[in-house]
Amino acid sequence: MTHDADDLALALEVADALDDLTTSRFGALDLVVTAKPDATPVSDADTAAEELARRLIGAARPGDALLGEELGGDVARTGRQWVIDPIDGTKNFVRGVPVWASLVGLVEDGEPVVGVVSAPALGRRWYAAVGAGAWSVSRLPGSDPEPRRLAVSGVADLADALIAYASLEGWRELGRYQAFLDLLAAAWRTRGYGDFWSYMLLAEGAVDVAAEPELALHDMVALVPIVREAGGRFTSVDGVEGPWGGNALATNGRLHDAVMASLSDA
Incomplete structure (x- = not known):
C-alpha cells in the first residue's frame, strides 16, 4: 500500500521552512540556550522551529493531532498524529557541530507512515512514505540534485x-x-x-x-x-x-x- 503523497509533500514543505529557520540560527551569537527539567539544553531555535511546524501542519491538517519535543502533546495510538523533533541533536547545534536535523513524522493508527529527516548543515535530506520507497537528496554544491533511492546493506555476519x-x-x-x-x-x-x-x-x-x-x-x-x-x-x-x-x-x-x-x- 502506498501512502498518500500529499502527506509526504506537506512534510517536505515543513522541512523546507524549518531548514530556513534553523540554519539562520546555527552559530548565531545571540542564540539563547536554557536547560530543560531533565538538564538537556534547548535553544530559542528549537522552540521557534516547533512553533513554525505546528502552524504549518495545523493550517494544512487542522484535524490531525500534534506531538513535539518542546511543546508536548498526548501520544495518540489511533487516528493521525504528526510527531516533530525541531532539532534532533541540540547539543551539537548549540556547540556548532553540524550533525543535527529536523524530524517530521506522521503516525496513523500506531504505524509511522511518513518520515522526513532534514540536515541542512550537512547538505542532506532523507525521506520516505509507506509503499513509496526511501530516498535521499544532496544539497551540496555540485552534487546531483536528483533523489537517490536507498537500500540497506547485504551484510549477514x-x-x-x-x-x-x-x-x-x-x-x-x-x-x-x-x-x-x-x-x-x-x-x-x-x-x-x-x-x-x-x-x-x-x-x-x-x-x-x-x-x-x-x-x-x-x-x-x-x-x-x-x-x-x-x-x-x-x-x-x-x-x-x-x-x-x-x-x-x-x-x-x-x-x-x-x-x-x-x-x-x-
Missing part, C-alpha cells in the same frame, strides 16, 4: 558489520553495558555517529546496525519509515516493533535477530 551508536553510558543505565561492549567487540568496525545520522547511514547501506538505549517517540517516528522502506528493520532492543519501546535497534534485517540476542538481558 556480525563479524563483517559496522555498528553505529550514540554513547555508552545509557547502556549502563539500561543494565546492558557489558552486553553492548561485547556486541561492539564482535563487530568489524564501530563508530559513534549518533542521533539521526546513524539510522540514515543504515538506510543508505553504509552502516549495518544502529542502536540507542533510551529514546523518546519524537526521536524515532520519522526514522522508522525511512529504515523500513530501505529494507531494514526497526524495533526496540527487546523487539517491540516501531518506535514504541523506549529505545531503538535498527538493522539491515539480516543481522537483527543476532544483535537482539546479543543484547538480551536474559
Whole structure:
C-alpha cells in the first residue's frame, strides 16, 4: 500500500521552512540556550522551529493531532498524529557541530507512515512514505540534485558489520553495558555517529546496525519509515516493533535477530 503523497509533500514543505529557520540560527551569537527539567539544553531555535511546524501542519491538517519535543502533546495510538523533533541533536547545534536535523513524522493508527529527516548543515535530506520507497537528496554544491533511492546493506555476519551508536553510558543505565561492549567487540568496525545520522547511514547501506538505549517517540517516528522502506528493520532492543519501546535497534534485517540476542538481558 502506498501512502498518500500529499502527506509526504506537506512534510517536505515543513522541512523546507524549518531548514530556513534553523540554519539562520546555527552559530548565531545571540542564540539563547536554557536547560530543560531533565538538564538537556534547548535553544530559542528549537522552540521557534516547533512553533513554525505546528502552524504549518495545523493550517494544512487542522484535524490531525500534534506531538513535539518542546511543546508536548498526548501520544495518540489511533487516528493521525504528526510527531516533530525541531532539532534532533541540540547539543551539537548549540556547540556548532553540524550533525543535527529536523524530524517530521506522521503516525496513523500506531504505524509511522511518513518520515522526513532534514540536515541542512550537512547538505542532506532523507525521506520516505509507506509503499513509496526511501530516498535521499544532496544539497551540496555540485552534487546531483536528483533523489537517490536507498537500500540497506547485504551484510549477514556480525563479524563483517559496522555498528553505529550514540554513547555508552545509557547502556549502563539500561543494565546492558557489558552486553553492548561485547556486541561492539564482535563487530568489524564501530563508530559513534549518533542521533539521526546513524539510522540514515543504515538506510543508505553504509552502516549495518544502529542502536540507542533510551529514546523518546519524537526521536524515532520519522526514522522508522525511512529504515523500513530501505529494507531494514526497526524495533526496540527487546523487539517491540516501531518506535514504541523506549529505545531503538535498527538493522539491515539480516543481522537483527543476532544483535537482539546479543543484547538480551536474559
